[in-house]
Amino acid sequence: MRMNLLHASLLLSVVSLAIAEATADFECPPTVSLAFTEAHHYDDVDYDPNTGSSINGSFWTDSNTMETLHLLMLQTGRSDFDGLADNSFLGRNALIPFTDWTTFTGPFIDDAGWAVLALWAMAEYKSTRHQENVDDFLAAAATVYDLIASNWDDTCGGGVWWTVDHTYKNAITNELFLTLSAQGYLRFKNDTYLENAKKAWAWIESSGMHNSQGLYNDGLVFGTCVNNGETTWTYNQGVILSGLGALYAATSNETLIHEAEITIDATILNLTSNGVLKESCDDVKPEGTPCDSDQQIFKGIWLKHLQYFLTFVRSKHPELVDKYKDFITSQSEAVSRVATDPHLDIGSVWYGVNEGGSIFSVQSLASGIMAHVANAEYGTCLDN
Ligand SMILES: *[C@@H]1O[C@H](CO)[C@@H](O)[C@H](O)[C@H]1NC(C)=O
Ligand SMILES: *[C@@H]1O[C@H](CO)[C@@H](O)[C@H](O)[C@H]1NC(C)=O
Ligand SMILES: *[C@@H]1O[C@H](CO)[C@@H](O)[C@H](O)[C@H]1NC(C)=O
Ligand SMILES: *[C@@H]1O[C@H](CO)[C@@H](O)[C@H](O)[C@H]1NC(C)=O
Numbered sequence: 383m384r385m386n387l388l389h390a391s392l393l394l395s396v397v398s399l400a401i402a403e404a405t406a407d408f409e410c411p412p413t414v415s416l417a418f419t420e421a422h423h424y425d426d427v428d429y430d431p432n433t434g435s436s437i438n439g440s441f442w443t444d445s446n447t448m449e450t451l452h453l454l455m456l457q458t459g460r461s462d463f464d465g466l467a468d469n470s471f472l473g474r475n476a477l478i479p480f481t482d483w484t485t486f487t488g489p490f491i492d493d494a495g496w497a498v499l500a501l502w503a504m505a506e507y508k509s510t511r512h513q514e515n516v517d518d519f520l521a522a523a524a525t526v527y528d529l530i531a532s533n534w535d536d537t538c539g540g541g542v543w544w545t546v547d548h549t550y551k552n553a554i555t556n557e558l559f560l561t562l563s564a565q566g567y568l569r570f571k572n573d574t575y576l577e578n579a580k581k582a583w584a585w586i587e588s589s590g591m592h593n594s595q596g597l598y599n600d601g602l603v604f605g606t607c608v609n610n611g612e613t614t615w616t617y618n619q620g621v622i623l624s625g626l627g628a629l630y631a632a633t634s635n636e637t638l639i640h641e642a643e644i645t646i647d648a649t650i651l652n653l654t655s656n657g658v659l660k661e662s663c664d665d666v667k668p669e670g671t672p673c674d675s676d677q678q679i680f681k682g683i684w685l686k687h688l689q690y691f692l693t694f695v696r697s698k699h700p701e702l703v704d705k706y707k708d709f710i711t712s713q714s715e716a717v718s719r720v721a722t723d724p725h726l727d728i729g730s731v732w733y734g735v736n737e738g739g740s741i742f743s744v745q746s747l748a749s750g751i752m753a754h755v756a757n758a759e760y761g762t763c764l765d766n
Contacts, residue, residue: 410763414458416718417754421451423726424751425463428744434471436744441471442493443679445500447748448472450686452503454755456510464511467504467519472497476522477515483525489546491533495558498523498530502569527566530559531578538607540585552601553591556582557621561687564628568694579629583638586622596648598622613662615677619649620684627694639699642691649684650709655733657709658716659684664731665739678730678745682752685713689756707762714757717750 424447428436436444448470451463467473475481487494505519533542537551542559544550560582566575590609591598597619600612626642629635654660659681663673673680688710692703716732721740723729728750729740740746 409458410758410761413714413754413758413761413763416714417454417751417758418458418460418462420722420726420728420747420751420754421454422462424744424747425451425466428747431469434469434474439744440675441488442490442496443676443745443748444470445472445493445496446679446683446686447744447751449496449500449503450682450748450752450755452500452507453686453689454751454758456503456507457755457759461511467508468515470500470504472500472522473504473519476501476518481522483522484529487526487529491530491542491544491546492552492555492558494526494530495555495562498526498562499558501526502565527562530555530562534559534581538602539588540581541589541602542582544601549604550601551589551607553586553598553618554600554615554621556586556589557598557618557625560586560625561621561628561690564625564632567632568628576632579625579632583625583629587641592645595652596644597652598645614653615680616649616653616659616661617680617683617687619645619653620680620687622687624687624690624694627691631694634698639695639702642695643702646688646691646706657712658720658733659713660733661730664733666731666734666737668738672739672741673730675743675745678741678743679749681713681732682749685710685756686752689759692760703760707760710753710756711761713753714761717753721746721750 428439430437436447439447448466451466455461455463468477475486487497501519501523505516505523508519509516530542533546534540541551541556544552544555560579563575563579563582566572567579586592589602591601593599593609593614597614599609599614600618601610602608603610622645623642626638630638661673661677661680663671663677665672688706692706696703713732717728720735721729721732723742727742728747729736729742730746730749731740
């Protein structure tokens with residue numbers, strides 16, 4: 383018997399969170415169509431149904447892609463990729479009883495965080511379609527979450543470590559812990575998650591990683607615990623937003639909205655060129671050090687977590703959707719007009735016409751899809 387009372391209650395609560403609801407109010411047929419065209423291109427060309435993984439991908443970027451395809455189906459009410467959750471590498475491991483989730487995600491605690499987000503998105507999809515075995519996905523997510531939480535200690539006053547060998551405390555791992563904890567509370571109403579969310583935010587706020595420009599640097603120097611001044615990657619400015627938005631939804635603390643706006647506005651001011659997101663390693667020309675395969679997905683993650691932020695705050699702050707919708711649309715248009723090739727592949731450089739520096743990979747494709755998904759939910763709809 384898989385369905386016991388605990389699982390039944392989890393099932394009910396997963397329906398109540400709604401990272402996305404298929405409501406018509408924000409939906410725009412042309413932008414929805416573009417998002418699905420590119421998502422189908424990924425599914426047709428880059429996804430290997432035999433392995434449940436991308437052909438040239440990696441575990442953590444695949445987790446992000448699975449999350450995004452399910453988010454797109456949830457927000458539109460469509461079922462184009464029905465069955466993908468169970469077929470995916472994460473899903474098939476959730477469905478077998480002997481997977482050891484405490485080692486499954488490997489040494490990287492941030493990779494574990496992306497896996498939880500993917501498992502929750504797939505669980506939410508399956509739950510809204512009244513499919514079986516939702517509880518298996520939630521149980522896997524709960525185990526992986528506990529693994530992340532167990533890597534918190536008092537070094538540098540708190541925070542979870544980046545890897546299990548405990549040598550680096552950084553922004554992304556802790557931003558993920560914040561968003562998982564706050565979203566976990568909204569899903570399950572379990573106070574442990576809310577306490578962890580408050581603890582994670584208090585530590586991030588006092589850690590010194592948030593610099594005077596309003597951007598988050600990569601992490602802290604081992605030993606001295608000061609801001610290491612390393613790259614302000616776009617995804618470090620993104621995941622914090624969904625964490626602040628979910629914690630705001632749980633606490634109604636307006637300061638969290640203010641903190642999020644500072645970082646969104648600083649990103650738009652500092653991490654763009656021609657009004658379009660530009661990773662520091664992005665270059666239209668093949669010069670300098672190119673973005674690696676991880677860095678090629680960061681801009682899309684920024685947009686996905688801005689989308690989550692707006693979803694968590696829009697009922698009390700509808701003006702924020704108006705404030706940012708044009709910027710979201712500009713990103714999707716740049717992806718479509720500048721970064722997409724005739725085969726529908728999407729390159730890593732969005733801010734200008736490719737002169738050989740744009741890299742075409744499954745990560746850059748997934749990044750572009752995230753821009754289209756955010757635009758489909760919150761962008762301006764010119765053709766409608
Ligand atoms: C995967 O990478 C190999 C080697 O670069 C390439 O030949 C192949 O076309 C790629 N496949 C896909 C689907 O991207
Ligand atoms: C709440 O979450 C914590 C951490 O994952 C877990 O140990 C505990 O069993 C949960 N409590 C309930 C009532 O589900
Ligand atoms: C609201 O959040 C701010 C920023 O983290 C914090 O300083 C303040 O104590 C919070 N207010 C309440 C009532 O918890
Ligand atoms: C960010 O923008 C501010 C204001 O325009 C500028 O002073 C600062 O140098 C910029 N920083 C970066 C890293 O671009």
